[in-house]
Amino acid sequence: MRIFVTGASSFIGRWLIPFLIKQNHMVTGVFRNKTADINNVSQAGFGIRYFDTLDGKTDFRQALENIDVVIHLAALVHIGKRHEGDLQREFMRVNVDGTRNLAEQAAQNKVKRFVFISSIGVNGKSIKTPGFFNEENDEKPYNAYTASKFEAEKVLRELSARTGLEIVIIRSPLVYGPGVKANFLKMIDLVNTGLPLPFAGISNKRSFIAVDNLVDVIATCVVHEKAAGETFFVSDDQPLSTPQLIEKISEALGFKPRLFYSPSLFFKYVLILIRRQEIYESLWGNMAVDSRKINHYLGWKPIMTMDEGIRKTIHWYLEKKSAK
Numbered sequence: 001m002r003i004f005v006t007g008a009s010s011f012i013g014r015w016l017i018p019f020l021i022k023q024n025h026m027v028t029g030v031f032r033n034k035t036a037d038i039n040n041v042s043q044a045g046f047g048i049r050y051f052d053t054l055d056g057k058t059d060f061r062q063a064l065e066n067i068d069v070v071i072h073l074a075a076l077v078h079i080g081k082r083h084e085g086d087l088q089r090e091f092m093r094v095n096v097d098g099t100r101n102l103a104e105q106a107a108q109n110k111v112k113r114f115v116f117i118s119s120i121g122v123n124g125k126s127i128k129t130p131g132f133f134n135e136e137n138d139e140k141p142y143n144a145y146t147a148s149k150f151e152a153e154k155v156l157r158e159l160s161a162r163t164g165l166e167i168v169i170i171r172s173p174l175v176y177g178p179g180v181k182a183n184f185l186k187m188i189d190l191v192n193t194g195l196p197l198p199f200a201g202i203s204n205k206r207s208f209i210a211v212d213n214l215v216d217v218i219a220t221c222v223v224h225e226k227a228a229g230e231t232f233f234v235s236d237d238q239p240l241s242t243p244q245l246i247e248k249i250s251e252a253l254g255f256k257p258r259l260f261y262s263p264s265l266f267f268k269y270v271l272i273l274i275r276r277q278e279i280y281e282s283l284w285g286n287m288a289v290d291s292r293k294i295n296h297y298l299g300w301k302p303i304m305t306m307d308e309g310i311r312k313t314i315h316w317y318l319e320k321k322s323a324k
Contacts, residue, residue, distance in 0.1 A: 169231040206245070
């Protein structure tokens with residue numbers, strides 16, 4: 001198939017494109033500028049397009065000629081401190097207007113399928129244990145980013161009904177693997193200090209997905225007939241508590257974790273006072289994902305266990321540190 005991938009230089013994109021090429025797809029990757037790192041992407045079966053913007057005015061028409069499937073990874077995720085109204089407008093401009101525009105032009109060019117990478121955050125920041133997020137849950141976006149992702153999903157469903165463009169929506173939890181940044185990398189850095197950590201009393205459940213598993217999900221949704229028109233929740237095999245995650249990271253780093261108990265309310269109040277409540281949610285909150293629907297509909301199962309995924313991530317992490 002001829003596949004058009006936005007966000008080609010992103011963490012997921014850098015893993016997805018070689019994966020698709022190995023499956024004998026012809027891939028066109030979209031980059032924002034010519035300085036993007038494409039060294040890890042095989043040039044055989046790979047084309048490059050550059051677009052400075054992703055919004056309601058970007059002209060993708062020529063680039064979408066003869067394309068079979070669009071995979072839309074690109075999104076605005078983080079913005080510096082701004083007024084709330086400006087923040088919402090910017091997320092909507094890129095994540096909603098940009099998605100609508102790309103999908104409209106895809107439909108006009110007779111593209112068959114549009115695979116949209118959304119976020120489990122569309123369903124909320126946490127769920128009561130022992131519950132799981134699944135396709136039956138109501139959507140409860142909790143910030144400008146997740147609200148924009150939910151709005152983009154609604155736009156795509158309406159457009160699909162109007163044009164016949166096949167839509168597949170994938171909601172994933174936090175993605176990790178070699179090259180990961182942000183919170184997962186911060187957690188590895190924290191554990192790698194070897195300092196005692198006050199998280200022994202946390203009994204939450206959170207799902208993650210290895211980047212290897214996510215790109216396999218995406219590749220499956222590109223070709224599987226039953227994927228059309230569906231929304232899938234995806235994750236690794238089992239959710240973990242924060243202490244369990246720390247234990248697995250510690251073991252991969254080569255030492256035993258040092259955890260001790262400390263009252264969670266103390267941290268909650270401190271983090272609220274310093275306006276960093278999202279840290280409390282990420283460490284103490286529950287975000288377990290039920291991926292049985294995609295198992296049942298498409299026969300998909302993770303190609304990598306979380307133990308394997310963490311070991312692979314730590315191997316990259318240690319190599320990166322030794323190279324400095």
